[in-house]
Amino acid sequence: MITKSRLNRTQLIALLLPGLLLFAAFTVYPIIRLFWMSLCDMSFSSMLTQPFNGIENYKEVFQDQTFWTVFVNSIVYTLITVPGQMAIGLFTAILLNGIKRFSVTFRVINYLPVVTSWVIASLVFRYIFNTEGLLNYFLWKVVGITSSNIRWLDTRWGGISVAMILGIWKGIGWNMVIFLAALQQVPQDLYEASEIDGCGAWGKFVHVTLPGIKGTILFALIELTIGGFNVFTSIKMITGGKPAHQTDTLLTWMYYKAFSTGKFGYAAALSFVMAFSLGLLAIVQFRMMRNRDN
Amino acid sequence: MKSLNGAKIRGMILRYFLLALGTVIFTLPMIYMISTSLRPNGALYEYPPRFFPKWEALTLENYGYILNQSKFYVNFLNSAFVSLSTITLAAAVSSAMAFVLGKFKLKVNKLIFGFIILTMIIPGTTMIVPQFELATKLNLVNQLWGLIPFYVAWVIPFSTFMIKGFMENIPGEIMEASWIDGASVWTVYTRIALPLASPAIASVSIFNFLTAWEEYPWANTVINDTSKRTLPIAIAGFFGQHQFTQWGYVFAMSVLTLIPVVLIFILCQKFFVQGLTAGSVKG
Amino acid sequence: MRTRTKLLAALLACLMILTVGSAFAEGETVTINFWHHYSAQSAENETLMNVLIPAFEAENPGIKVNAVSHEWAELHDKVLVSAKSNALPDVARCDIAWLPEFQKMGILVALDEEMPDFAEVSGKLLDSAMSTSVIGGHNYALALNTNSKIVFYNKTMLEEAGVQVPTTMDEWVEAVKKLSGENANGQQVWGWNEPALAGWNICPFIWSFGGSLTNEDQTVATGYINGPATVKAVETFAELVKEGGITGFNSGDIPMTDGFGTGRYAMMLEGPWKSAELAGAYPDVAYGTAPIPAGEGGSISVLGGEDIAMFNSANKEAAWKFMQFMTSEFAETEMDKCGQIPVNKAALESETVKAADYAPFIEAIQTAKARPTVAAWSEMDNDLTVAMTAVVTGEKTAQEAMDELAAKWDELLK
Numbered sequence: 001m002i003t004k005s006r007l008n009r010t011q012l013i014a015l016l017l018p019g020l021l022l023f024a025a026f027t028v029y030p031i032i033r034l035f036w037m038s039l040c041d042m043s044f045s046s047m048l049t050q051p052f053n054g055i056e057n058y059k060e061v062f063q064d065q066t067f068w069t070v071f072v073n074s075i076v077y078t079l080i081t082v083p084g085q086m087a088i089g090l091f092t093a094i095l096l097n098g099i100k101r102f103s104v105t106f107r108v109i110n111y112l113p114v115v116t117s118w119v120i121a122s123l124v125f126r127y128i129f130n131t132e133g134l135l136n137y138f139l140w141k142v143v144g145i146t147s148s149n150i151r152w153l154d155t156r157w158g159g160i161s162v163a164m165i166l167g168i169w170k171g172i173g174w175n176m177v178i179f180l181a182a183l184q185q186v187p188q189d190l191y192e193a194s195e196i197d198g199c200g201a202w203g204k205f206v207h208v209t210l211p212g213i214k215g216t217i218l219f220a221l222i223e224l225t226i227g228g229f230n231v232f233t234s235i236k237m238i239t240g241g242k243p244a245h246q247t248d249t250l251l252t253w254m255y256y257k258a259f260s261t262g263k264f265g266y267a268a269a270l271s272f273v274m275a276f277s278l279g280l281l282a283i284v285q286f287r288m289m290r291n292r293d294n
Numbered sequence: 295m296k297s298l299n300g301a302k303i304r305g306m307i308l309r310y311f312l313l314a315l316g317t318v319i320f321t322l323p324m325i326y327m328i329s330t331s332l333r334p335n336g337a338l339y340e341y342p343p344r345f346f347p348k349w350e351a352l353t354l355e356n357y358g359y360i361l362n363q364s365k366f367y368v369n370f371l372n373s374a375f376v377s378l379s380t381i382t383l384a385a386a387v388s389s390a391m392a393f394v395l396g397k398f399k400l401k402v403n404k405l406i407f408g409f410i411i412l413t414m415i416i417p418g419t420t421m422i423v424p425q426f427e428l429a430t431k432l433n434l435v436n437q438l439w440g441l442i443p444f445y446v447a448w449v450i451p452f453s454t455f456m457i458k459g460f461m462e463n464i465p466g467e468i469m470e471a472s473w474i475d476g477a478s479v480w481t482v483y484t485r486i487a488l489p490l491a492s493p494a495i496a497s498v499s500i501f502n503f504l505t506a507w508e509e510y511p512w513a514n515t516v517i518n519d520t521s522k523r524t525l526p527i528a529i530a531g532f533f534g535q536h537q538f539t540q541w542g543y544v545f546a547m548s549v550l551t552l553i554p555v556v557l558i559f560i561l562c563q564k565f566f567v568q569g570l571t572a573g574s575v576k577g
Numbered sequence: 578m579r580t581r582t583k584l585l586a587a588l589l590a591c592l593m594i595l596t597v598g599s600a601f602a603e604g605e606t607v608t609i610n611f612w613h614h615y616s617a618q619s620a621e622n623e624t625l626m627n628v629l630i631p632a633f634e635a636e637n638p639g640i641k642v643n644a645v646s647h648e649w650a651e652l653h654d655k656v657l658v659s660a661k662s663n664a665l666p667d668v669a670r671c672d673i674a675w676l677p678e679f680q681k682m683g684i685l686v687a688l689d690e691e692m693p694d695f696a697e698v699s700g701k702l703l704d705s706a707m708s709t710s711v712i713g714g715h716n717y718a719l720a721l722n723t724n725s726k727i728v729f730y731n732k733t734m735l736e737e738a739g740v741q742v743p744t745t746m747d748e749w750v751e752a753v754k755k756l757s758g759e760n761a762n763g764q765q766v767w768g769w770n771e772p773a774l775a776g777w778n779i780c781p782f783i784w785s786f787g788g789s790l791t792n793e794d795q796t797v798a799t800g801y802i803n804g805p806a807t808v809k810a811v812e813t814f815a816e817l818v819k820e821g822g823i824t825g826f827n828s829g830d831i832p833m834t835d836g837f838g839t840g841r842y843a844m845m846l847e848g849p850w851k852s853a854e855l856a857g858a859y860p861d862v863a864y865g866t867a868p869i870p871a872g873e874g875g876s877i878s879v880l881g882g883e884d885i886a887m888f889n890s891a892n893k894e895a896a897w898k899f900m901q902f903m904t905s906e907f908a909e910t911e912m913d914k915c916g917q918i919p920v921n922k923a924a925l926e927s928e929t930v931k932a933a934d935y936a937p938f939i940e941a942i943q944t945a946k947a948r949p950t951v952a953a954w955s956e957m958d959n960d961l962t963v964a965m966t967a968v969v970t971g972e973k974t975a976q977e978a979m980d981e982l983a984a985k986w987d988e989l990l991k
Contacts (some may be wrong), residue, residue, distance in 0.1 A: 011479040016394050019387030019450055020406065026447030027413050030424035037424055092316060095309045102310075108563055109317050112324065115559045117508030119526040120548040124327045127541055131829035132764075134326065134343045141342065149765070153829035169320070177567055222415075230417035233510050237530065239828045244966035251419045258423050259515065260654045261956060262661070271420040282415040335858075341762045430662035518612075518655060518664065520645050531617065531648070540618065 031275070037268035043261075057269035066245050067270065070253040073160055077249060078228030081167040086220055088168065089175020094209070096176070097183045107180070111173035118170075122237035125166045129153055129238075159239035159247035166234050171224065178216055186212035222285045229278055250274055331356050331545035356546035366547060368521055369528040372438055373551075376524060377506040380445040381499040387446065388453035389495055393487045395454065396461035397469070410451040418448055419511055429516055436518045444512060449502045456569060460494035461487060497569030500562050507555060525551045607895050608641045610666035612656070614649045620853050620915040622646060628911050633902045640895045653955060660684045667891035668899055670721060670883050673709040674776075674948045674958075679886065680712045681952035686887040687715040688897075698901055706920035709947070710884050718884035719904050722917040725878045725941040726781065726846045728870070732863040734766075734843040742865065746785060746872035750813060753822040756843040769817065770825035770842035772833045774965035776948050776958045778826075779814070780879045781846060784946050786810035787874030791990065795949050798986035803979035806873060812975040815968045826969075838862050848881060849938045850916035866937050880945040882920075918942075953989040960985050 041053040061067050092110060096103055113121065128135050129152040136149040152158045190208045199207060210217075232251045235241065241248035241256065248256065250270065258267035326345060333347035334355060360366050395403050425444060426435075434440030464487065472482050488495075510526040517523055523531065529551065532544050559566065615621035630642045645666065647655055653675055659665045660682055671679065679685050689695045699707055699719065706720035730742060738756050743749035753768030760766050771778050776790075783790065788807030791798045801807065817823045824830050825842065834851070836842040838859025845851075846869060855862060868876045885903055887896045902908055906927065909919035913930050918938060924930055948954060964982040967973040973981075 008479045012394055012398060012400070015390040015479065015483060016406075019391040019454065022387060022443060022447045023409075023413075023450045026425070026428070026444050027421070027450070028409060030421045030428060031413070031416065033424040033427065034421060037427075092313070095313050099306065099309055099313070102313075104563075106313050106317060107567075108560060110320050111559070111566070112556065113320060115504060115555050116324070116552060117510075117526060117555070119508065119510050119530050120327075120552065121323070123529070123544060123548065124323045126828075127330070127545075128323060128326060129829065130831075131827070132343075132831050133829075134345065137343045151827065151829055154827035159828065169323070172320070181567070226415060226417055230419055232419050236511075242828050243826075243970065244963040246966075251417070254420070255422065255511070258426075259658050260650075261959075262657055264423055264427075267423050271423060275416040275420045278417065279412065279415050341764060426658075426662070430664070435659070435662045435664040515658075518645055518647075518659070518666075519610075519643060520617075521643075531646075543618075 034268050034272055034275070037265060038272045040265055042264035042268070053265060057265040058273070060266055061269050061273065066248070066253065069156075069246060070248045070250055073156075073248065074229055074231070074250045077160060077164055077167065077231055078225060081164050081171065082221065082224040082228050084164070084168045085171035085175050085224065086217070089172045089220075090179045090213075092172065092176045093179035093183055094205075096180055107177065110176055113170045114173040116170070118233035119237060121166060121170055122234040125162055125169075125234075126153065126238045129162045153239055154243065156243070156246035159235075159242070163231065163234045163238055163247075166238070167228070167231065171227075175220060175224075178220060179213065182213040182216035183209065218285060218288060222282055225281065225285075226278060229274060327545045328549055330541060331549050333542065335540050335542040356542040357550070359543055360546045360550060364543075364547070365520060365523075365528065366550065369523055369525045370550075372522060373507055373525040376438065376441050376445065377503050379439070379442045380449070380506040381502045383442065383446045384449045384453050384502050385495050385499050388450055388498070389457050389488060389491060390483065391450070391454045392457035392461050392491070393483050396458040397464075397487070410454055414451045414455065422511065422515065425512070426515060435516050436522065438517070438522045440516065441506075441509075441513055441524075445502075445506045445509065449498075449505055453498045453502060456498050457491055457494045460491050464490050493565065493568060496562070497565035500558065500565055501569060503558065504555065606639050606641050607892055608643050609668060609892065609895050609899050611642055611644045611668045611670075611899065612647060612652060612666045613644065613670040614647055614652045614672075615670075616648070617646045619850075620857070621850070621912065621917060624911050624915055629903070629908050632907070633899060636902070637895075637898055640898065642899060656684075657682075663890065665888040665890050667896040668885060668887055671718065671886050673880070673882050673884055674950075674954055676710060676717060676884060676886065677712055677950050678952045678955055680717050684888050685717040686889060686891065686893065687717060688719070688887065689716040691893065692897055698904070701906075701921055701923065702904060703920045703922060703925075706882065709882065709950075710886075712950075718886035719900050720920040721883045721885045721904060722909070722912065723880075723882035723920050723942060724848045724850075724918055725880055725938055725945040726848050726869070727878065727937050727941050728844055728867045729837065729847050729851060729864050730844045730867065731837065731840060731842075732865050734840060738843075742867045743870045744867075746813070746870050749870040750817065753817050753844070754820065757820070757822045760840065764841065765821065766841050766843065767822060767824045767836075768843050769823045770833050770836055770845040771814075771823055772825045774826050774962045774969070776954075776961055777879060777881070778846075779811070779961065779965060780946070780948060781869050781877060782810045782814055783807050784877035784879075785869055785872040785874050786813070787872060791949055791986070795951050796990050798990060799983040801983075802986060803976070803983040808975045808979050810872075811965070811968055811979060815965075815971075815975060818969040819971065834858055837864075846878070848916075849918055849935060852934070853916040868937065868941055876941075876944060878941045878945040880942065880947040882918075951990060957986055957989055960989075 037050075038057050039053060039055070040050045041056070042050050096106060127133060130136075131149050131151055131153065136146070136152075139146045140149065150158070152162050186209060190212065191204055194204050194208050229250060231249050232255070235247060235249050235252045236255075239247040241252055245253065245256070251274075254267045254270045254274075257263045257270070329346050332352050332354070334351065334353050391406075394400070395407060429435050429440060429444070432440075434443070468490075469482055469486060472486060477485075508526055509524075510530065513524050514527050514530065517527060525547075529544060529547050532540070532547065613625070615625055625644060630644060633642060634640065649672070652669070653672070656665065656669060656671075656675075656679065665684060676685070689699075692698070695716065699716065702720050703723075706723050707716070709720060710716050710718035728742075734756060735742065735752075740752045740755050741748070743752040756766070756768035758766060780790070783806075786806050786809055788804055788810050789801045790807075791801050814823065825833055825836070825845075830836070831839070831841055833842070833845060833847075834854055835858075837845055838855060840862070855864065869878050870876065885900050887893065887900060904921055906921050906923040909917075909921040909924035910927050910929050913919050913924065913933060918935055919925055919930055949957065951957070960982055964973075964978040968975050968978045
C-alpha cells in the first residue's frame with residue numbers, strides 16, 4: 001500500500017476526528033452511561049443525587065410482571081415478523097427474478113411501503129383495523145367469513161397482530177430487493193446441472209437457491225432481528241400499549257417507565273439487558289457467517 | 295418442445311398474476327389513505343364504509359385546511375432543515391472516516407471498526423435515556439438543530455460501513471500514482487476518493503435522509519415548542535388530540551409528507567438498490 | 578443524469594438557506610413559554626392564539642408569549658421530564674390533580690410568598706376554586722377554570738327506545754341495557770360511552786354508589802377502594818361492559834364525540850366543553866343533559882378544572898403578569914365562550930357568562946368531589962386503569978382487583 005514516510009498522520013487524524021468525536025460523544029458515551037445509570041437509583045424523586053444502587057434495578061425489572069408480558073410480546077413479534085417478511089420477500093424476489101417486463105415497476109411499487117414513515121403507516125393501519133373500520137366491514141358484510149366485528153385493536157394479541165401485519169407489510173420490499181440481488185449472483189450453471197440431475201422446482205430451490213443465498217439470509221436475519229426488537233412507533237401509534245400495557249413491547253414499556261413515571265434507573269436496566277442480549281445474539285450470528293466463509 | 299413452451303408460458307402467467315396480486319395488496323393501504331384524505335371529515339364514519347368516496351363527495355378541503363391553517367410549512371421546513379443538515383454532515387464525516395479506515399492500515403482501525411459494528415447491533419431507541427440526559431447537559435433539549443448531532447451519530451456506523459466497503463474496492467493504482475506525485479492525504483481524499491465513492495455516498499445519503507425525515511421517538515422526546523416540531527410529531531400530535539380524530543386532516547398531511555420521499559425514491563431508485571445490495575451480498 | 582443531479586443539488590441548497598433562515602430568526606424581547614392542553618384544533622386554542630395572546634402582548638410591550646399545546650397526558654409527562662432537563666416552561670395550565678405531584682418535586686413557585694400583590698389577585702377569584710392550589714398552607718397556582726361532568730343523552734335514541742332519562746343508578750343500569758343493541762343498519766350501538774378507565778372516568782360511579790378511594794386523610798386505601806360499595810360500583814360497571822352496554826375505552830372504538838354525534842353512543846358523562854365541540858362537528862344531533870344518576874352515595878360527579886402555575890425557572894415578573902391576565906375578567910369571559918367555566922368573580926357576573934348554559938354544571942360542582950390530592954396520584958391513577966382493565970376483561974373479579982389495588986395504594990400513600 002502506502003509507505004510510512006508518505007503517511008501524513010496529522011491529516012489522517014484530522015479526517016478521522018470529526019466523525020469519531022460525534023460518534024463517541026453521542027453513541028459510545030451513552031452506551032457506557034446507560035450501564036452506569038442502570039446501577040443507580042434514578043427517578044424524579046432523586047433528581048439531584050443518584051446514589052449507587054447495585055443490581056436493585058435489575059431485580060425490579062425481572063420481578064416485574066409487566067416486564068415478562070412485554071418481553072414475550074417482543075419475542076413473539078420478532079419470531080413472526082422476521083421469518084414472515086423474509087419468506088414473502090424471497091418469494092417475491094424469485095417471482096421477479098424470472099420475468100423481464102415490468103420488473104422495475106413491480107420492484108418500485110413493492111418497495112414503497114419501506115419508504116413510508118412508521119408514523120404514517122401505523123396510523124393508516126390503525127384506521128383500517130378500527131373495530132368499525134373498512135376491514136371488519138369487508139370481512140363481515142362483503143365476504144361473510146366473520147359474523148361480527150373483530151376487536152383487532154382491543155386485545156393483547158389482536159393489537160400485536162396488527163403491529164405484526166404492519167411490520168411484515170413494511171419489510172417485504174427490503175427483503176425483496178436484497179434477495180433479488182443475491183439470486184442474481186447464484187451461478188446459472190448450477191441450476192442447469194441440477195436440472196440434469198432431475199431436480200424439480202422445489203429441489204432446485206432447496207439444493208441450489210438456498211445454499212447460494214445463505215449469506216444474504218444470515219445478513220437479513222441479523223438486521224431484522226435487531227429491527228424486530230426495535231419496534232416502537234407502530235405500537236405507540238396503534239394501541240399505545242392498551243389495554244393496560246398488554247400490548248407494550250420492550251421499548252415502549254421502557255419509554256413509558258422512563259418518561260411517564262420517571263423510573264430512569266429501571267428503564268436503563270431494561271435497555272441494557274436488551275442491548276446486551278441482542279449483542280450476544282448478533283455475535284453468534286456473525287460467527288455463523290464467518291464459519292460459512294471459511 | 296411444444297409442451298415445455300406451454301408450461302413456460304403458464305409459469306409466466308402465474309408469476310405475473312401473483313406479482314400483480316401482491317402489488318395490489320401492498321398498495322391498498324396507501325390508496326385507502328389517499329382516498330380518505332379526499333373525503334370530508336364528517337363522512338368518515340358513514341355507513342357502509344367505502345373504499346373510494348362517492349364521486350360527488352370528493353373534496354380537497356382537508357388539503358386546504360392543512361395548507362392554510364396548520365403549521366404545515368413550519369413543520370415541513372423544520373424536517374427539511376434537520377434532514378438536509380444530517381445528510382450533509384453525515385456524508386462529510388462518514389466518508390472521511392471510511393477513507394481512512396478503508397485505505398490505510400492504522401493500529402486503531404480495528405478498534406474503531408469494532409465499535410462501529412457493535413453500535414449497529416444495538417437498537418437505537420435503547421439508548422434514549424442516556425441520550426436524553428446528554429441532551430439535557432448540552433442544552434440541546436427543545437432545540438431544532440439539537441436533533442442533528444444525534445441523527446448524525448446514529449447514521450455514522452451504517453454510513454461508514456457502506457462507504458468503507460466501496461472505498462476498499464477502489465483500485466490501489468489510482469491512488470498510488472498520486473502519492474508518487476507527492477499529493478497530500480487531503481488531496482487524495484478530495485480529488486480521488488470522494489468522486490470515486492460518490493455513488494456510495496449518494497445511496498447512503500438517501501437512507502440517511504429517510505431516517506431523519508421520519509424519525510419520531512427522539513424528536514418527540516426532546517422537542518416541545520409547536521414551532522420546532524418536525525412532520526412526524528405534527529402528524530402524531532394531530533392524532534392524539536382530544537376525543538375525536540380528524541382522520542381526513544391526518545391523512546392529507548401524511549400524503550403531503552410522503553410526496554417528497556416518494557419523489558426522491560423514484561428519482562434515485564438506482565442508488566437505493568445499490569446501497570441495499572452492497573451491504574447484503576458482501577455480508 | 579448530470580443536469581438532474583445539479584438541479585437536485587440546487588434545490589437542496591435553496592431549501593437549506595430557507596430553513597436556516599427561519600430557524601434562527603428570533604426577537605430580543607422577553608418570551609414567556611406557556612404550556613397548556615387546549616387541543617390544537619379547538620375553539621379554546623383559537624381564542625388563546627388569536628384573541629388572548631395578541632391582547633396581552635399589546636398590553637405588555639416587550640413580553641412575547643410562546644404558547645405550546647400538548648395532549649393532556651403528554652403535558653403531565655413533559656413537565657416531569659422537563660424538570661429533569663431544566664427545560665420547564667415559565668407558566669403552565671395544569672390539571673388540578675397534578676399540583677400536589679409537581680409541588681412535591683419542588684418545581685412550583687409559592688405565589689403567596691413571592692408575589693406581594695397575591696392577596697389582591699387571588700381575591701378576585703372564587704375561594705372554592707383557589708382552594709385547589711393550596712398545598713401545605715401555601716398557594717402554588719391561580720385557579721383558571723372549573724368544571725365537572727354531567728350526563729349528555731341523545732334525545733332521539735332515548736325516545737325511540739322508550740327510555741326515561743335515568744335519575745337513579747338502578748334506572749341507569751336498565752337504561753344502558755335497553756339503549757344497547759343494533760340500529761337500523763345492523764350496527765352495534767351502546768347505551769353508554771366511557772373513553773377511559775382512569776379516575777376521571779370511574780370516580781363518579783364509585784362515589785355515587787357510596788364508595789370511596791381512600792380515607793379522609795388520604796393515608797389509607799384498604800377498606801375504601803376495596804370496600805363493598807366501591808366493589809359494587811366496579812362490578813356493575815364491568816357487568817355492563819361485558820353485556821355490550823358500555824364501550825369507548827378500547828383502542829378500536831369510535832371516538833366519543835364521533836360516536837355520540839352519529840348515534841352510536843346514547844349517553845355519556847362529559848364536561849361543559851362538549852357542547853361547543855358537538856355544535857362544531859355534529860350540529861344536527863339533538864341532545865339533552867342531566868345530572869349523574871344518584872346511587873347510595875347521592876349524585877356525585879368528579880371535580881375538574883385547571884389552575885395556572887408558575888415554575889421556579891420562570892421570568893417571574895413577566896409570568897406573573899401573564900397569569901394575572903389569563904385569570905382576568907376579559908380573558909375568562911372570552912374563554913367562557915368556548916365552554917371554560919370562569920372562576921373570576923367579575924367574569925361570573927358578566928352578561929356573556931350569565932347567558933351561558935352552565936346551570937347544570939354549576940349544580941354538579943356543588944356536590945362533586947375532587948380526586949385524591951396526593952403527590953402519587955398519577956401513579957395511582959395508572960394502577961386504577963390497570964385494575965379496571967383486568968376487571969372488564971374478566972381476568973380478575975372486582976374484589977380481587979380492588980384488593981390488589983388497595984395494597985398497592987397503601988404503599989404509595991405512605
